Amino acid sequence: MAYRLYYWPGLPGRGEFVRMALEAAEIPYSEPARDDGVEALLSDMEKREEGGGFAPFAPPYLVDGDVAVAQVAHILTWLADRHGLGGDDPQTDLGLIQLQLTITDIVAEVHNVHHPVGSxxxxxxxxxxxxxxxxQFREDRIPKFLGHFERAAALNDGPFVLGGKWTHVDSSLALLIDGLHYMFPxxxxxxxSDYxxxxxxxxxxxxxxxxxxxxxSDRCQGFNEDGIFRHYPELDAA
Ligand SMILES: N[C@@H](CCC(=O)N[C@@H](CS)C(=O)NCC(=O)O)C(=O)O
Structure with missing residues (x-):
């Protein structure tokens, strides 16, 4: 059975981090809310919340049969385990998960840039x-995070963090770079040139x-001002 990815329709948002890995690995998936409208997401979340199990707090979440996994980093490491999108040894996987969680951190800060008072x-x-x-994000946080990721990208001979094989960290870093360019051109x-x-x-x-x-393809939605990476010219400067 193909995976079902539940996310808000009409925006790439955090769902795009999951799509990037699924698409790169050519893993089949459907998106009920994209195909049938937001009600498909809302009713599924409500059903899970009332069902007594470990319900997702927020989308994105990925469903495979009876299993539903939420939290981008968690979804990606689950996919990595099942489809070989991680390293070849536990130590490397710990390092990759650590990087993926650091990407979660910068994504939260990106959202906080346009919603510093409240979501x-x-x-x-x-x-x-x-x-x-x-x-502050432009001047302090972008160099601090990207410097850290640059050092990770330099760990092997490239082009990816582990060298020739891409992992769930590379798919997320690629999206992060594109998102930051959209938001802060x-x-x-x-x-x-620093990275x-x-x-x-x-x-x-x-x-x-x-x-x-x-x-x-038409599955790929451009960034827009409903998503995580939003371009508000007044928030950008060299
Ligand atoms: N840490 C979670 C964040 C999930 C999240 O904040 N999802 C947003 C959409 S991108 C949402 O719908 N939030 C609803 C809420 O926080 O009430 C992840 O990485 O998946």
């Missing part, structure tokens, strides 16, 4: 705070035939 409030009502948060253009290994990793990943085909 429940409109961006328009927290623009001043967002400007202050964005300045001026800042990312200014710092790009040659990371950009080589990103380029090698998007050049994978399965990812090139995905990006050319």
């Amino acid at each position: 429940g409030a409109y961006y328009a009502d927290q623009k001043d705070e967002a400007k202050r948060t964005a300045a 001026r800042r990312m253009a200014a710092v790009k 040659p290994k990371l950009y080589a990793l990103r380029d090698a990943f998007v050049d994978l035939p399965a990812i090139a085909a995905y990006r050319a």
Whole structure:
């Protein structure tokens, strides 16, 4: 039975981290909310919440038969285990999971840039705070996180973290780089040359035939201002 990926329709969002790995590995999946509308997600979540098991707190979550797994990093390491998208030994897998969780951290900070006061409030009502948060994120957090990921990308001979084989960390790093470029085009253009290994990793990943085909398909949604990576020009600067 093919996996079912549950996520909000109409935005790439955190669901895209899961799609990237599924698409690159050519693992079949369906998306009920994309095909049948948001009600398919809401009713499934409600059913799980009332069902007495370990219900997902929020999408994305991936379903295979009776098993449903939420949390992007958890989903990806589950897929890695089942489909060989990790390393060849436990120590390497621990390192990859650590990196994936660090990607979870920066994604949370990215969301916090445009919603520094609260997720429940409109961006328009927290623009001043967002400007202050964005300045700090651009100046301090982007170099700190990307410097860390650059060192990971340089661990082997490239282009990927483990060398020639891509893993769930590479698919997430490639999406992270593209998302940050969409959100902060001026800042990312200014710092790009500081991270040659990371950009080589990103380029090698998007050049994978399965990812090139995905990006050319109508399954691939562009970034937009409903997702995690949002382009608000007033939050960007070199
Ligand atoms: N840490 C979780 C975050 C999940 C999450 O925040 N999902 C968002 C959409 S991207 C959501 O629907 N949140 C609803 C909420 O927090 O109430 C993950 O990485 O999957």
